[in-house]
Amino acid sequence: MAIVFALGAERALAAHNALLHISPWLSLLVAPAGFAAMSWLSRRFFRGTQGSGIPQAIAASHSDDPGVRVRFLSLRIAFAKIALTLGGLLCGASIGREGPSVQVGAAVMHSLADRRLGRIASSHNLIVAGAAAGLAAAFNTPLAGIMFAIEEMCRDHAFRANSTTLTAVIFAGLMSLSMLGNYTYFGRTLTALGWPGALWPTLACGVVGGFLGGAFCRLLIASSRGLPGRLGHFALDRPVAFAALCGLGTALVGLATGGLTSGTGYAESKAALEGIAPLPGYFFAAKMLVIWLAFASGIPGGLFAPALAVGAGVGAVLSHFLPAGPVAPLLVLGMVAFLSAMTQAPITSFVIVMEMTANHELLMPLMATSLIAHGISRSVSPLPLYDALAAAMLRRATAEAFSVPALRDDRQPLPGQ
Structure with missing residues (x-):
């Protein structure tokens, strides 16, 4: 899904550039309309898709409540995240697909916890593994995917080098290699800085x-x-x-x-x-x-x-x-x-x-x-x-789960926006 996301992002950016070639002034119409449409859709139908996606994955990994987790991670949210992010790129928003790929990966892996496939791993480990795999596939950086799992997803508790995370990252890397080839995101920069000049x-x-x-x-x-x-x-x-x-x-x-x-x-x-x-x-x-x-x-x-x-x-x-x-x-x-x-x-x-x-x-x-x-x-x-964004999201989701009226007001700011 992360690789399909990457290919879709390339086409969305190309379509936006094609619009600008027709007339740069079209952006004054396309960008406001696109921003408004993505905002309305995310608020009205897909409440868990706003913002980056990394805070949602962290918040879900910190919660033991399945009802709270499903607010951030589900296949419905994953597909919507991809579509809405591509819509944002199409209208010229300065956004990336890497954070959303983390949420998509976490959502896909977390969905396995609800299937009758036996106990593959704990929900927490599945979320961490999916997030790491999403980043690894998005950047084609498997080592960075593992480090992201350790440093960002497990910042508040010890990371255990489990086979779930390693397997997910390795297969994400192999899938990226098979579909996109052995590429580096920014190409190869071979220039160096000598010492003490550096x-x-x-x-x-x-x-x-x-x-x-x-x-x-x-x-x-x-x-x-x-x-x-x-x-x-x-x-x-x-x-x-x-x-x-x-x-x-x-x-x-x-x-x-x-x-x-x-x-x-x-x-x-x-x-x-x-x-x-x-x-x-x-x-x-x-x-x-x-x-x-x-x-x-x-x-x-x-x-x-x-x-x-x-x-x-x-x-x-x-x-x-x-x-x-x-x-x-x-x-x-x-x-x-x-x-x-x-x-x-x-x-x-x-x-x-x-x-x-x-x-x-x-x-x-x-x-x-x-x-x-x-x-x-x-x-x-x-x-x-x-x-900070994940903590605010988790507080809001927990409060809404217990039907706290003050936080259910749609006019309240959505954490992470």
Whole structure:
């Protein structure tokens, strides 16, 4: 399902680009309408699909109540998550499919617990295994899938290396290999940084990326709890109209940047890594803005791929202030710094970036940058992003299960949006 999801995402992005080729001004109509439609569908019919999908998987793994788990993980939600995320990509939202793939994988594996196939594994282990397999298949990064299971899905309790998780990740990797071939997400970046020349790039990317990623993490957590002032009241009272407004803002930013900020950011990052099209200095800030607009609107969609694009933009800016040299390593270090700071999962972040670029020469700088960024981020945002969103979702789902009237009001903000 994750591989079919990936192929569908490519076609959705291609269709959006085809619309922009007809006329870039079409985005002013398509984006608001698309954001509104995805918001209405997710709120009206598929309540568990909003946002990234990783908080839902974490929340379900932390609950022992089958009624709460089914609110986040079911085959119905999995298929809806795929369809609504593809709809968001079609209308130009700055979202990714990797977080949704985690929820899809967790939902598929969790569904096995309800089948009369004997006791394959505990529900918790099935959820963790599915989440890891979803990430591994989405990025074609099996090691990162295992590290994600350890560092993100099992942050609050010890991870046991069980055959369920390992088998799921291995088969996800084999399926990806058989259907998509032996590819790396961003191709192969073979440039390296020698020592001690790598010291300043590592420190610069770690500190700047860590601060920006930590601040962005804090902003997303605060936004999930409600926006201030009249804008917050408008978002609560008219969420679909607010989503349309976010879509309009996304379209305007896309027009101002020549379409650079639409979609996942994968194409722009890959072109910059290959030296085909450098990223402009404003790219990282504009990309952060459209990511926030998609997040605040509550439409389904992930953060991983857009966050990597922001990191590449940070690295591109820092390359102008550091000694002359190849730019590609700085883009890679910027990616790992921002992702590590935003997710506060440093080991998963550097393993993902290392596998996506197939660059083992940068292993030590990647590790050091990721750890520095994580340390800076913790000082800016003490709460990890996905854990904070998952905790809020779990509280809401538990309260709704016990029919607490105050939390059943549809005007209440949905955690994780």
